[in-house]
Structures are given as structure tokens and as C-alpha cells.
Amino acid sequence: xxxxxxxxxxxxxxxxxxxxxxxxxxxxxxxxxxxxxxxxxxxxxxxxxxxxxxxxxxxxxxxxxxxxxxxxxxxxxxxxxxxxxxxxxxxxxxxxxxxxxxxxxxxxxxxxxxxxxxxxxxxxxxxxxxxxxxxxxxxxxxxxxxxxxxxxxxxxxxxxxxxxxxxxxxxxxxxxxxxxxxxxxxxxxxxxxxxxxxxxxxxxxxxxxxxxxxxx
Ligand code: E4P
Numbered sequence: 001x002x003x004x005x006x007x008x009x010x011x012x013x014x015x016x017x018x019x020x021x022x023x024x025x026x027x028x029x030x031x032x033x034x035x036x037x038x039x040x041x042x043x044x045x046x047x048x049x050x051x052x053x054x055x056x057x058x059x060x061x062x063x064x065x066x067x068x069x070x071x072x073x074x075x076x077x078x079x080x081x082x083x084x085x086x087x088x089x090x091x092x093x094x095x096x097x098x099x100x101x102x103x104x105x106x107x108x109x110x111x112x113x114x115x116x117x118x119x120x121x122x123x124x125x126x127x128x129x130x131x132x133x134x135x136x137x138x139x140x141x142x143x144x145x146x147x148x149x150x151x152x153x154x155x156x157x158x159x160x161x162x163x164x165x166x167x168x169x170x171x172x173x174x175x176x177x178x179x180x181x182x183x184x185x186x187x188x189x190x191x192x193x194x195x196x197x198x199x200x201x202x203x204x205x206x207x208x209x210x211x212x213x214x215x216x
Pocket of ligand 1: 006026027028107127129131132163164165183
């Protein structure tokens with residue numbers, strides 16, 4: 001499973017990029033607001049840091065303006081992926097932009113039929129929002145499983161980009177369900193490496209090593 005960082009904070013992106021584990025970045029209008037920066041400027045900087053796909057979201061809701069904004073965002077860098085909401089205009093804009101050779105990420109996916117529709121439109125990614133479904137008492141992971149089954153039935157190439165990931169358990173379940181990508185905040189990736197028994201075991205090994213008096 002590919003790991004994308006869900007942030008527009010360039011310092012965090014730089015730090016994770018240095019690990020060699022980062023496969024891409026997703027942003028949305030709320031994350032741009034949080035960054036306090038101009039969308040085109042910050043996306044250009046992110047695209048410079050990261051080789052993989054970087055999602056930048058359109059703000060328009062009508063087909064023509066979505067196309068115009070999408071084309072403008074795509075001019076920023078070759079690795080820009082145009083993010084569009086799953087509405088009728090959004091799906092239509094997706095089809096046109098894909099036909100023009102652009103990458104698209106169809107966002108705010110909350111059911112399998114939406115995912116089926118955007119795959120038919122040729123989307124590069126579909127973004128099912130697991131955490132927001134969980135917040136409503138609906139198992140977000142079931143949606144990932146349903147989309148995986150549908151895409152496999154018809155050999156759709158659209159990648160499942162599991163979004164709104166909030167916990168390490170979400171990450172594990174996404175990987176088990178066959179999501180292609182998981183996008184998560186830096187705090188969630190950081191938490192993946194941690195286990196109390198790892199810390200405890202390491203402390204014991206280091207203490208014993210100290211007693212050997214050796215160096216390597
Ligand atoms: C990613 O593309 C989404 O915008 C993001 O994962 C949403 O996460 P949230 O539900 O935590 O805001």
C-alpha cells in the first residue's frame with residue numbers, strides 16, 4: 001500500500017520525504033486554509049519536494065469552472081493530480097480531464113456506487129472517507145471492501161485512495177482490504193512505528209549492551 005501524507009504543511013512533507021517512505025500528498029481546501037498559504041504557491045513547493053502524485057482540489061462546483069480550475073492547477077507541475085468532488089459536474093469534469101491526459105482524484109466518496117461511477121469516468125483515484133463514516137456509526141472499512149470487490153470484478157484501474165484515516169487500526173484494515181493508497185496525517189504515520197514492548201525491549205538490550213563494555 002502506498003503512503004500519502006494528508007497535509008499542506010511543507011515542513012512535515014519535507015521531513016517525511018526524507019525517510020523515502022512517502023509516495024504522495026493529498027490536500028483539500030481545509031488543509032490549504034490551515035497552511036495559511038496561497039494554493040498555487042504551496043502546491044508548487046510540495047510538488048518540488050515529492051516525486052509522487054500531489055492532489056490539489058478545485059473550488060468550483062460547475063463543470064466549466066471545474067475544468068478551468070483543474071487545467072490551471074495541472075499547470076503547476078507534472079505530478080499534480082486534480083481533485084474533484086463526486087457530483088454530476090465533478091464526474092463529467094473528471095471524464096473530460098482524463099481524456100485530456102490529466103490525473104484525477106475523486107473525493108468525498110461515501111458509497112460504492114459513487115466509486116463505480118468515477119471508475120467508469122476513468123478517475124486515477126477514488127477517495128473513500130473512512131473516518132467520517134465511522135463518525136456516523138457506519139463501518140468505513142466495509143466501503144473499502146465493497147469498492148475493492150467491484151473494481152476487481154471489472155478490472156477497473158482506478159486506485160482506491162483510502163482517506164480520512166485517523167488511526168493505526170484504519171491503516172492495518174485498509175492494507176488488509178487491499179486499498180492501493182492510504183492518505184493520513186503525519187501523526188498517524190508516526191504512531192505506526194510505536195509499540196510499548198519495542199521501547200521496553202530496546203531499553204533492556206541497550207542496558208545489557210552497556211554491561212558488555214563492547215563497541216561495534
Ligand atoms: C483526503 O484527501 C481527505 O481530504 C482527508 O483525508 C479528509 O480527512 P478528514 O476527514 O480527517 O478531514
